[in-house]
Every structure is written in structure tokens, then in C-alpha cells.
Ligand SMILES: *[C@@H]1O[C@H](CO)[C@@H](O)[C@H](O)[C@H]1NC(C)=O
């Protein structure tokens with residue numbers, strides 16, 4: 001009792017801490033954190049394995065080798081990547097039956113995650129029905145290789161749409177957002193490079209505000225985490 005009271009009194013008598021005592025260390029920690037982030041951001045390209053030009057060639061080769069056969073294109077892509085990249089350099093998910101819904105920015109489709117790590121992901125995304133929405137404002141560069149169908153897009157101020165057809169790549173640099181539409185149906189090989197975990201909130205937000213599809217949420221989180229961890233284990237950041 002007495003000690004408690006004494007302590008309480010001591011606390012009351014304490015001088016208010018100086019502004020610097022409280023905020024100084026926080027400011028220093030904040031600046032250090034910002035410096036570490038800037039440093040990592042400057043060297044993140046060292047962890048990239050895929051090359052946009054090669055993926056573009058691969059998408060075109062897949063279309064040419066399997067005309068009118070989306071499953072054949074996907075198989076061509078996965079087989080090629082498996083032969084091209086040793087499994088101690090990058091981990092790929094070769095189970096092309098592992099599809100999940102993806103609701104983001106108001107658009108809906110399904111995706112098959114071929115690769116996911118901290119700085120890169122490679123997925124097949126699309127829908128045979130068509131969809132439309134906001135691309136998201138991302139911390140990664142995005143390369144959207146059309147395999148089947150068309151993707152349309154526009155930026156505010158544009159009075160005509162951009163139109164992407166099979167064999168074309170729609171490049172969306174980080175920090176840019178567009179409205180896009182996969183008119184009728186469309187499937188694409190999507191490659192993103194940058195800070196992938198920062199993109200995930202956009203990928204999950206529609207689940208909490210709209211679909212409440214917790215089964216999809218569970219599988220998406222499970223597959224993404226599994227692939228990221230498999231890559232971390234071989235030091236593929
Ligand atoms: C993978 O595809 C690219 C682009 O079409 C091609 O240049 C390369 O030879 C292919 N690699 C294998 C192992 O098939």
C-alpha cells in the first residue's frame with residue numbers, strides 16, 4: 001500500500017519530460033527507418049530474376065504455339081520457366097490447377113500464382129466473362145501480357161482508350177493507376193516487380209468490404225505465404 005502511494009506521488013511530482021527527450025529518439029528511429037527503406041529500395045533490383053523482355057517473348061511464343069488454347073499457353077509458359085530457371089535460383093508453383101478468385105479494385109477474375117516472393121510475382125490472371133475496375137496504385141512495376149482477349153485502359157484526361165490485344169504488353173509503372181476493362185473475356189500473364197507485400201492490402205480489401213469470401217481469402221493467403229516462404233528459404237527475396 002505505502003509503496004504504491006509513494007510511487008503514485010512520485011509520478012505526480014515528476015517534471016513533464018522535455019520535448020526532445022520524448023520526440024528525439026522517435027525522430028532518430030524514424031529517420032533511420034526511412035534511410036533503411038531508401039537503401040533497400042535502391043538495391044531491390046538485385047533480387048529480380050525475371051526479365052520483362054524475355055517474359056514478353058515467352059508470352060508471344062505461348063500464343064503462337066497454342067492458338068485458341070488458353071490451357072496450352074499456360075502449360076507452355078510453365079514448362080518453359082521450369083526449364084529456364086534452376087530451382088535453387090527461384091521457386092515456381094507448377095500446379096496449374098491451383099486457381100483462386102481475385103477481387104480487387106472492383107474487378108473480379110481468377111488467378112493462378114506461378115511465382116510469389118518479396119520483390120516479384122508472376123501470375124495468370126483473367127476471366128472468360130469480362131470485368132472492369134481500378135488497377136490499384138502500386139509500389140511495383142506491372143507488366144500485363146495479354147494471352148487471350150483484350151484489355152482496355154485509360155488515364156484521366158485521355159478521351160480515347162488504350163487497347164491491348166494478344167501478344168501485347170500493357171506496362172503500368174509503379175505509382176500509376178488506371179481504369180481497365182477486360183472486355184468480354186481475357187487472360188493475361190501478369191508480372192510485377194517491386195515491393196510485393198505492399199500490394200497485398202489492395203488485393204485483399206475487396207474481400208473485407210464486399211465479398212466476405214473467407215475461403216478464397218484463406219487459400220490466397222495460404223498460397224502466397226507458402227510461395228514467399230519457399231523462396232525465402234533459397235534466399236530469393
Ligand atoms: C523459353 O522461351 C523463350 C522465349 O520464347 C525462348 O527463347 C527459350 O529458348 C525458351 N526456353 C526453353 C528452355 O524452352
Ligand SMILES: *[C@@H]1O[C@H](CO)[C@@H](O)[C@H](O)[C@H]1NC(C)=O
Nearest residue numbers: 063064065066067068069070
Ligand atoms: C481460333 O478461333 C477463331 C475464332 O473461333 C477461328 O476463326 C480460328 O480459325 C481459330 N484458329 C485456330 C488455329 O484454331
